Amino acid sequence: MVKYPHSLNRRSTPPKRSLEKNETNFANRGMSFESAINASNEYYLMKNIAVIHKKPTPVQIVKVDYPRRSRAKIVEAYFRQASTTDYSGVYKGHYIDFEAKETRQKTAFPMKNFHAHQIEHMSKVLQQDGIAFVLLYFATLDETYLLPARALVDFYAIDLGSKSMPLDYIKKMGFMIQQAAFPQVPYLDIIEKNFLGGDSYQ
Amino acid sequence: MVKYPHSLNRRSTPPKRSLEKNETNFANRGMSFESAINASNEYYLMKNIAVIHKKPTPVQIVKVDYPRRSRAKIVEAYFRQASTTDYSGVYKGHYIDFEAKETRQKTAFPMKNFHAHQIEHMSKVLQQDGIAFVLLYFATLDETYLLPARALVDFYAIDLGSKSMPLDYIKKMGFMIQQAAFPQVPYLDIIEKNFLGGDSYQ
Numbered sequence: 133m134v135k136y137p138h139s140l141n142r143r144s145t146p147p148k149r150s151l152e153k154n155e156t157n158f159a160n161r162g163m164s165f166e167s168a169i170n171a172s173n174e175y176y177l178m179k180n181i182a183v184i185h186k187k188p189t190p191v192q193i194v195k196v197d198y199p200r201r202s203r204a205k206i207v208e209a210y211f212r213q214a215s216t217t218d219y220s221g222v223y224k225g226h227y228i229d230f231e232a233k234e235t236r237q238k239t240a241f242p243m244k245n246f247h248a249h250q251i252e253h254m255s256k257v258l259q260q261d262g263i264a265f266v267l268l269y270f271a272t273l274d275e276t277y278l279l280p281a282r283a284l285v286d287f288y289a290i291d292l293g294s295k296s297m298p299l300d301y302i303k304k305m306g307f308m309i310q311q312a313a314f315p316q317v318p319y320l321d322i323i324e325k326n327f328l329g330g331d332s333y334q
Numbered sequence: 335m336v337k338y339p340h341s342l343n344r345r346s347t348p349p350k351r352s353l354e355k356n357e358t359n360f361a362n363r364g365m366s367f368e369s370a371i372n373a374s375n376e377y378y379l380m381k382n383i384a385v386i387h388k389k390p391t392p393v394q395i396v397k398v399d400y401p402r403r404s405r406a407k408i409v410e411a412y413f414r415q416a417s418t419t420d421y422s423g424v425y426k427g428h429y430i431d432f433e434a435k436e437t438r439q440k441t442a443f444p445m446k447n448f449h450a451h452q453i454e455h456m457s458k459v460l461q462q463d464g465i466a467f468v469l470l471y472f473a474t475l476d477e478t479y480l481l482p483a484r485a486l487v488d489f490y491a492i493d494l495g496s497k498s499m500p501l502d503y504i505k506k507m508g509f510m511i512q513q514a515a516f517p518q519v520p521y522l523d524i525i526e527k528n529f530l531g532g533d534s535y536q
Contacts, residue, residue: 180462191391206410220427260425262427
């Protein structure tokens, strides 16, 4: 059992945040859910299993200084809201696209974690026969789920993201990911078994 | 015939650069090669043909201020070198990955436009059966080519990017893209015809 510290949703928070408030949520290895996913992607890359990267944080650059010729310094910029998901790449020729989010709630996942743009993006990826999903980490329960984008899009359509998605719905429509050592979040096992094996979500 | 202004390779240049030096390179519509590609991707997105996005510019954030609660202000950051390519997405379930570059040279494309990391990334994408290529714009000639990543990786392997890639090689191994109105850079036509039709590069 590996607990990741509560450190996603960086968009509106500083890159290096205080961890004190989330101390109870730390694993022995002190790795955040995002770090665990990044490490999993590195593992997949090194083993030539897949090429999946996290996209850079979208930043709106307003002012750049040139104190030296060699290196431009950005002196005014702002975090932008992402219009797509955070992770994308290729696995056996298939396009992979996902978002990773976490909550401290125990019975439901707050839909405010997802923006309308992201839902629309995932919907369009599905139209193009891409493989899209979300990885949801329930920090307090220390449980990780892979929920196919179709189930997320459908739930969002009910009331446009105004209420929480019950854990029961996630369990019914998604797949629990057993945390492991290498990789820490072996989500491609789920994809291989349930998406490429003829499941209706692909 | 549409000439794009010389405006790629933003990494080391300010987001809003002076265009005076490149005035001779402007088309009547005043659109840069990068803008033309972005507009093409928007066209593909709107028409439900493909979902392909430019990745955000990678920025290393050093210092963030919080003048107001609502909006964090980045006050120190630097451009990072990209470890992957600029564009990626999905077309009919296939993973698409490419980089767009331009030159004012007339007979060859300088390989210094490509970093070792990008070459390695494209190589890994090919291993995963992704569709990878570069879009090369010869601004002075006003000609655009799609070169499959395999041909780029092979040429790079000769001398690790120290010399220029002859236009003749690009013509032999790649495909000229006829510029059009909608979309301006119809690169997916080439992909459909040459990559999905059983060509050896896929």
